[in-house]
Amino acid sequence: MVNQKYYGYGTAPSIIRELFAYGLEQAKVLGKDKVYDYSLGNPSIPAPAKVNETIKKLVEEESSILLHGYSMAPGFEGAREAIAANLRERFTTNAQANQIFMTCGCAPALVSVACALTVKPEDNFVVIAPYFPEYNVFFTAGGGKVKVVAADVPDFQINLEALEATVDENSVAVVINSPNNPSGVVYTKETLEKIGAFLKQKEAEYGHPIYIVADEPYRELVYGDAKVTFIPEVYDNTIVCYSWSKSLSLPGERIGYVYVPEKCEDGKALYAAIAGAAREIGSVCPPTLIQRVVQECVGCAPDLVAYDENRNDLYNSLTAMGYECAKPDGAFYLFMKAPNGDDMAFSEAAKLEENILIVPGTGFGCPGYLRLAYCVSNQMIWNSMPGFKRLIKKYGK
Ligand code: PLP
Numbered sequence: 001m002v003n004q005k006y007y008g009y010g011t012a013p014s015i016i017r018e019l020f021a022y023g024l025e026q027a028k029v030l031g032k033d034k035v036y037d038y039s040l041g042n043p044s045i046p047a048p049a050k051v052n053e054t055i056k057k058l059v060e061e062e063s064s065i066l067l068h069g070y071s072m073a074p075g076f077e078g079a080r081e082a083i084a085a086n087l088r089e090r091f092t093t094n095a096q097a098n099q100i101f102m103t104c105g106c107a108p109a110l111v112s113v114a115c116a117l118t119v120k121p122e123d124n125f126v127v128i129a130p131y132f133p134e135y136n137v138f139f140t141a142g143g144g145k146v147k148v149v150a151a152d153v154p155d156f157q158i159n160l161e162a163l164e165a166t167v168d169e170n171s172v173a174v175v176i177n178s179p180n181n182p183s184g185v186v187y188t189k190e191t192l193e194k195i196g197a198f199l200k201q202k203e204a205e206y207g208h209p210i211y212i213v214a215d216e217p218y219r220e221l222v223y224g225d226a227k228v229t230f231i232p233e234v235y236d237n238t239i240v241c242y243s244w245s246k247s248l249s250l251p252g253e254r255i256g257y258v259y260v261p262e263k264c265e266d267g268k269a270l271y272a273a274i275a276g277a278a279r280e281i282g283s284v285c286p287p288t289l290i291q292r293v294v295q296e297c298v299g300c301a302p303d304l305v306a307y308d309e310n311r312n313d314l315y316n317s318l319t320a321m322g323y324e325c326a327k328p329d330g331a332f333y334l335f336m337k338a339p340n341g342d343d344m345a346f347s348e349a350a351k352l353e354e355n356i357l358i359v360p361g362t363g364f365g366c367p368g369y370l371r372l373a374y375c376v377s378n379q380m381i382w383n384s385m386p387g388f389k390r391l392i393k394k395y396g397k
Contacts, residue, residue, distance in 0.1 A: 009137060015347075016040065019357040026355055036384035038372040039357045041181065041332065043249035045307065045375075048300040051248060054293045071291060073284040074275060075102025075257070079295040083257060086298045091230040093261055101274055102291060104254040106217045106243035108283035110138045113173075113213055113239055113258060115277035116270060118142030122170040125213070128158055129365035130335065132181050132215070139175065142277070147171070151366045156183040156326050156335065158191050160198070167202055173211040173239075174199065178228060179218040182364045182371035183335040184311075184328020186222060189229045196235035203237070209265040212238045217256070218331040220247035220301060223308045226329035236263040239270070244294055246331070247302055253290045307332050310374040313381050321392050332375040335361065339396040343370050346395060354387030 019039040027035045058067060074080065080097035087095035103109040114125065123144035127135050129151040139146050149166045152159035167174065174195065178187040199210045214231040219242065222228050232238040243256030260271045278284050314334055315327050325336035338346040343360035347370060350356040361369030374381065 015363055016359055019347075019351065019359065022351065023355075023357050030355065033380075033383065034355060036354070036356045036380055036387065038374065038376065038384075039359055041246070041373045041375065042251065043246055043332075043375050044377065045249055045303060047249045048297065048302070050297050050300050051250070051293060054296045055289065058289060058292055067289055067292070069288060070285045071102075071288050073279065075100070075286060076288070076291050076295065079291040080257075082295045082298045083259075087259065092233050093230065095259060095261065099260050099262060099267070099271065101258045101260075101271065101278065102286050103241075103243075103256045103258060103278065104283050104286045105245055105251070106215065106241050106256045107134065107138065108278060108281060109241035109243070109256050109258045110135075110213065110215060111141045111281055112274045112277040112283065113241060114139045114144070115142035115280065116273035117172045117211065118144040119172075120170075121145075123172045124168070124170050126163070126166050126171050126174040127365075128163070128174075128176070130156065130180070130182050130361060130369070130371075131175070131365055132177060133363045133365075135175065141281070144172065145170075148365050153366075153369075154324065154326060154337070156180065156185040158187060158195065160191070160194055163195065164198055167199070167210065169206045171202075171210050172208075173213045175213045175215060176231060177215040177218075179221060179328075179330025180333075181218065181331055182333045182359070182361070182366075183326060184331045184333045185326055186226045186228055186329040189227070189234065192229050192231060193234045199235065199237070209237050211264070214238055214240045216240060217243045217246050221304065221307065221332060222330040223304065223311060224329065228330065232261045232263070236261070237265055239264065248294075248297065248300060249302070250290070253287060253293075255286050255290045255294055306378065307375065310376065310378055310381055313378065314372065314374050317381075317385050318388060321389055322396055323388070323392060332373060334372045334374060335366075335369050336372065338368055338370055339392050341368055341397075343368055346370060346391070349395060350387070350391055354384075354391060356384055356387050356391070 023035045023037040080100040084095040084097050124147045125139040128149045149162045240259040245251035347360045359371040
């Protein structure tokens, strides 16, 4: 007999992984250029040159066995100091090394925070649709619940009335992911300020903190004039979860952090509980070599030209054909309306008829829409357009 909850997680089908696997099989039969895979959020631009140069330099110059040894549980002092200094430089925040807890990517950062904040089974985390499906796993890890705020279609900003109706006396945190997976939308500063003011009022009414968990792996992926608000600047009780998975194209290296700003209520206890939760899930001492790399590359910015070109080409071509979508300002996702109103059926038709792999919005809490991850080659986008044209002709209303 095994734990049924974990058995369920381990055997649950994942549409994204199934689409990806289907694409690999089809590519063997038809050739790679005949499959148009928009399923995975795997960065397609290389890590900045400094990343590989630093890896080489460290491996060649550091003779100490400690380069591959354990670090302290919260991470190397030097890495945490560099991250704190970078945050102070870029934002209005007084970050210090002892408020940074290094993690193996953003996922364990979020799970540790969820576990640290959950005190009783009624505790809930408010998430805003469309949202990253793994939130259902991450934010229930401590035994609490997830409550969903319905998506605000078609622009995918946050519907404040719906949020206000969802937060209750058992809400311990609101999770904000901006730029957003799957919509690519960046929430405006005004919206975030309004949420902050509302939560402050509810904290006073309920007599306990209601944190914002800022899930920020896409913080640096933003285009045009859009600005990503650093949420601790507008709301004191904000906990930041970050990773370099997308910003430096390092998802396989598993490196990120939690930042608990000094203005956070119970900040020291919270930091300690996050450290304890990370210990329970076995996510301590992230890869030492990569901690040393981010220490040196913390100021590197991604070169977004290729993503921006893809974003414009995809958005302009699809909307010209009659597809409806909110223009994404960040991340590398575009969220479009299913022309036939049924995201599951449209995804299946696109797959079987055109070898176009796009993810139904149902899993993101937003049926009727589909996610396209445009971290792909620009050529693939152009090659897929005749298929999109045939699909809207056949299924459009
Ligand atoms: N949060 C969101 C919104 C994501 O899209 C992802 C990954 O795709 C994560 C968290 C997890 O990031 P990481 O790969 O750094 O664990």
